[in-house]
Amino acid sequence: MAKNANPVRGTRDIMPQEMILRDDIESLILKTYRDHGFERIETPAIESLDYLLDSEGGENLKMLFTIMKRGEKLSLSKDADIRELCDIGLRYDLTLPLSRFYSNNSQNLNLPFKAIQIGNVYRAERPQKGRFRSFKQCDIDIIGDTTFAAEVELIDTTSKALERIGFGDFIVRINDRRILSGIIRSAGFDTDSVEIVSIILDKKDKIGRDGVINDLVEKEFPRDNAEKLLLMTEMLTEENLDTFEIDDEVKKNLKNVIQAIRSLAKDSYKIIFDPTLVRGMGYYTGMIFEISYGPYGFSIAGGGRYDNMIGKFSKESVPAVGFSIGFERIISIMMEENKYKPADYKKLALIYKSESEIASAVEQADQLRKLGYSVSLIKGKKKLGKQLSQLETYGFDYYLDGSKNEGVKELGTKS
Amino acid sequence: MAKNANPVRGTRDIMPQEMILRDDIESLILKTYRDHGFERIETPAIESLDYLLDSEGGENLKMLFTIMKRGEKLSLSKDADIRELCDIGLRYDLTLPLSRFYSNNSQNLNLPFKAIQIGNVYRAERPQKGRFRSFKQCDIDIIGDTTFAAEVELIDTTSKALERIGFGDFIVRINDRRILSGIIRSAGFDTDSVEIVSIILDKKDKIGRDGVINDLVEKEFPRDNAEKLLLMTEMLTEENLDTFEIDDEVKKNLKNVIQAIRSLAKDSYKIIFDPTLVRGMGYYTGMIFEISYGPYGFSIAGGGRYDNMIGKFSKESVPAVGFSIGFERIISIMMEENKYKPADYKKLALIYKSESEIASAVEQADQLRKLGYSVSLIKGKKKLGKQLSQLETYGFDYYLDGSKNEGVKELGTKS
Numbered sequence: 103m104a105k106n107a108n109p110v111r112g113t114r115d116i117m118p119q120e121m122i123l124r125d126d127i128e129s130l131i132l133k134t135y136r137d138h139g140f141e142r143i144e145t146p147a148i149e150s151l152d153y154l155l156d157s158e159g160g161e162n163l164k165m166l167f168t169i170m171k172r173g174e175k176l177s178l179s180k181d182a183d184i185r186e187l188c189d190i191g192l193r194y195d196l197t198l199p200l201s202r203f204y205s206n207n208s209q210n211l212n213l214p215f216k217a218i219q220i221g222n223v224y225r226a227e228r229p230q231k232g233r234f235r236s237f238k239q240c241d242i243d244i245i246g247d248t249t250f251a252a253e254v255e256l257i258d259t260t261s262k263a264l265e266r267i268g269f270g271d272f273i274v275r276i277n278d279r280r281i282l283s284g285i286i287r288s289a290g291f292d293t294d295s296v297e298i299v300s301i302i303l304d305k306k307d308k309i310g311r312d313g314v315i316n317d318l319v320e321k322e323f324p325r326d327n328a329e330k331l332l333l334m335t336e337m338l339t340e341e342n343l344d345t346f347e348i349d350d351e352v353k354k355n356l357k358n359v360i361q362a363i364r365s366l367a368k369d370s371y372k373i374i375f376d377p378t379l380v381r382g383m384g385y386y387t388g389m390i391f392e393i394s395y396g397p398y399g400f401s402i403a404g405g406g407r408y409d410n411m412i413g414k415f416s417k418e419s420v421p422a423v424g425f426s427i428g429f430e431r432i433i434s435i436m437m438e439e440n441k442y443k444p445a446d447y448k449k450l451a452l453i454y455k456s457e458s459e460i461a462s463a464v465e466q467a468d469q470l471r472k473l474g475y476s477v478s479l480i481k482g483k484k485k486l487g488k489q490l491s492q493l494e495t496y497g498f499d500y501y502l503d504g505s506k507n508e509g510v511k512e513l514g515t516k517s
Numbered sequence: 518m519a520k521n522a523n524p525v526r527g528t529r530d531i532m533p534q535e536m537i538l539r540d541d542i543e544s545l546i547l548k549t550y551r552d553h554g555f556e557r558i559e560t561p562a563i564e565s566l567d568y569l570l571d572s573e574g575g576e577n578l579k580m581l582f583t584i585m586k587r588g589e590k591l592s593l594s595k596d597a598d599i600r601e602l603c604d605i606g607l608r609y610d611l612t613l614p615l616s617r618f619y620s621n622n623s624q625n626l627n628l629p630f631k632a633i634q635i636g637n638v639y640r641a642e643r644p645q646k647g648r649f650r651s652f653k654q655c656d657i658d659i660i661g662d663t664t665f666a667a668e669v670e671l672i673d674t675t676s677k678a679l680e681r682i683g684f685g686d687f688i689v690r691i692n693d694r695r696i697l698s699g700i701i702r703s704a705g706f707d708t709d710s711v712e713i714v715s716i717i718l719d720k721k722d723k724i725g726r727d728g729v730i731n732d733l734v735e736k737e738f739p740r741d742n743a744e745k746l747l748l749m750t751e752m753l754t755e756e757n758l759d760t761f762e763i764d765d766e767v768k769k770n771l772k773n774v775i776q777a778i779r780s781l782a783k784d785s786y787k788i789i790f791d792p793t794l795v796r797g798m799g800y801y802t803g804m805i806f807e808i809s810y811g812p813y814g815f816s817i818a819g820g821g822r823y824d825n826m827i828g829k830f831s832k833e834s835v836p837a838v839g840f841s842i843g844f845e846r847i848i849s850i851m852m853e854e855n856k857y858k859p860a861d862y863k864k865l866a867l868i869y870k871s872e873s874e875i876a877s878a879v880e881q882a883d884q885l886r887k888l889g890y891s892v893s894l895i896k897g898k899k900k901l902g903k904q905l906s907q908l909e910t911y912g913f914d915y916y917l918d919g920s921k922n923e924g925v926k927e928l929g930t931k932s
Contacts, residue, residue: 105829138893144536146525168584202522202524366876415521464670477553
């Protein structure tokens with residue numbers, strides 16, 4: 103019996119037409135990143151499970167794909183720990199691998215190190231429209247710069263990349279983890295609760311204001327604190343930020359970034375302070391940012407500062423900040439909006455009569471390739487007319503009948 | 518305590534300089550493939566374990582990375598089957614995924630379908646120099662063409678790609694699985710033993726003639742048969758192939774391919790019939806081929822015809838043949854031989870004085886990018902002279918001091 107040929111649940115096959123778009127977009131993004139002085143590196147898709155489980159990846163740690171140890175004896179109790187069975191896992195983002203990479207190779211890298219990473223990450227999410235278990239991210243990170251110049255450079259570079267591939271009129275939302283935790287504590291929560299409260303607040307887009315309050319109450323936090331928290335996030339604006347009691351340096355840096363980006367963006371995109379912005383990962387320590395696009399406010403990029411992660415691998419703590427473009431989201435918007443016409447391949451069918459002509463047909467094909475055609479050899483059928491209309495259906499634009507001396511002809515232009 | 522920051526055993530981190538080379542080479546290969554009428558597709562790196570285990574992947578099946586089912590209860594006996602614990606695995610090649618892809622999407626594809634796949638595959642090999650557990654392959658396949666024109670097109674396209682990236686003077690070795698199994702049976706082995714005998718014969722490069730004979734004897738095959746087999750593979754040549762009793766069509770097609778490629782190659786590379794060529798996979802059904810390069814005869818590409826694999830997924834049997842470039846081998850040869858000078862990035866450091874100048878420095882950087890520089894913003898230090906020699910060490914070629922009106926200056930040209 104023939105097997106079901108679907109890809110693994112939550113993943114997808116990508117067809118040729120989409121691949122042309124993806125390849126074009128990926129190289130435009132890569133080119134923009136490189137023009138801005140970033141350098142591409144690559145790490146394996148598999149990482150040690152120890153690192154992954156200890157990485158403050160928030161909810162993503164519940165979605166790890168873990169890989170069986172090899173040759174392991176399977177005499178296990180019901181409560182066996184995952185680490186007894188598995189020793190590696192698939193990466194869920196590109197930030198942890200970069201931190202490990204930097205620590206592993208720091209003796210050959212200079213600070214600030216400006217990294218590009220483009221690759222797939224894996225999360226066993228509940229499959230739903232637009233969410234995949236394997237998806238590509240395009241990240242840039244600056245390692246070794248404590249100043250807000252790093253944030254400005256990341257936001258500017260990412261915005262330029264988005265504009266270059268045809269996205270304009272997006273909104274950069276920015277916050278600082280220290281402002282967020284300040285609000286949470288001011289609302290009456292204790293320091294230990296900041297992380298769980300942040301995670302619940304992050305769901306506001308999906309479950310709404312009342313949903314957040316209910317979830318907090320369900321976790322046995324006082325309803326008063328929950329109400330106060332929501333009110334504070336709603337009242338706080340860029341203008342009244344100064345009245346809020348928090349480290350002056352934090353506020354000043356945030357304002358500086360907003361100001362610099364605003365002057366760079368001119369009117370082509372916006373940047374706003376958004377005190378409800380959380381970003382899921384536990385590893386962020388300072389500014390966090392996200393780019394929303396379109397009427398539904400889809401998040402198409404996200405990032406932030408994570409000054410403590412590299413310290414887990416290195417002896418010294420090294421500051422770092424990164425920004426990641428969600429490649430799949432970008433592509434699916436482009437496909438839906440028909441945003442981009444990929445480079446045109448002039449597909450030509452070179453028709454040959456018999457296999458004995460193959461070698462000379464291949465040589466002829468090379469000549470045609472030099473003229474810019476993408477050439478396929480096709481064996482001629484008896485009824486040329488019928489074959490030509492079939493070739494047209496197959497997406498060919500031109501043909502050349504090798505048995506005649508007539509040159510290249512366009513398909514579908516019936517005279 | 519700081520963690521060990523090494524990548525997972527058998528994998529590696531890739532540094533910026535190598536990535537520039539890899540990106541250049543990958544796009545040259547991709548461009549060549551597309552010029553020859555192939556179309557790129559992509560499938561996920563994870564595939565159903567059922568498919569993988571049932572794929573006739575030969576020795577590779579012993580090297581599968583398997584991924585734990587999620588939320589599985591671990592009450593297992595010592596002899597639990599891997600399928601009770603794991604439901605997916607990492608692909609070990611790109612051929613099985615392509616067969617599944619074709620079957621899943623055949624209603625939207627035309628025959629012959631000429632596919633490009635470039636991606637990483639995973640094998641838990643014993644780590645050794647030049648062998649990795651995660652490595653990239655560049656495959657082309659033709660689905661739906663039974664004629665030897667498909668083999669010619671694959672070998673021609675792969676050779677052109679290799680020549681384009683600076684590899685010349687290689688040797689294409691070609692054989693046919695049906696000739697191979699014919700020899701094995703003629704030497705006195707029965708049909709059921711053909712696969713295991715092939716696998717042992719395949720090791721001749723590594724363990725030598727005597728090693729092969731010993732291994733066969735160890736598997737309790739008669740020494741006479743083993744000796745006869747080795748002798749036959751050593752005696753058989755392109756010239757005396759006709760005296761060998763095997764299907765005429767098989768011999769004719771093989772000779773046609775050799776002839777066509779020889780006329781295309783002119784003197785820039787060679788093609789030879791090699792009756793000892795096996796190729797590890799169990800799924801090959803017809804011609805098989807490999808490209809060897811350099812004094813050590815490193816295999817840099819391999820492929821063959823696999824007419825039965827797609828039939829496992831589809832109702833109908835569909836002919837298919839593919840050729841894969843071993844990207845890692847190519848890159849490591851290029852790095853060792855210093856074969857290729859990647860595109861030059863003119864790295865420029867734009868020095869700014871204080872964070873308040875960031876926005877205007879970014880604008881200035883954009884102007885410089887338009888002139889072809891890859892620009893990084895660097896905060897100026899007090900001692901400019903010392904900083905400039907540091908920037909030179911860091912690989913910068915040019916600098917511009919934003920606080921002066923002096924234009925771009927070259928680093929390291931002390932006047």
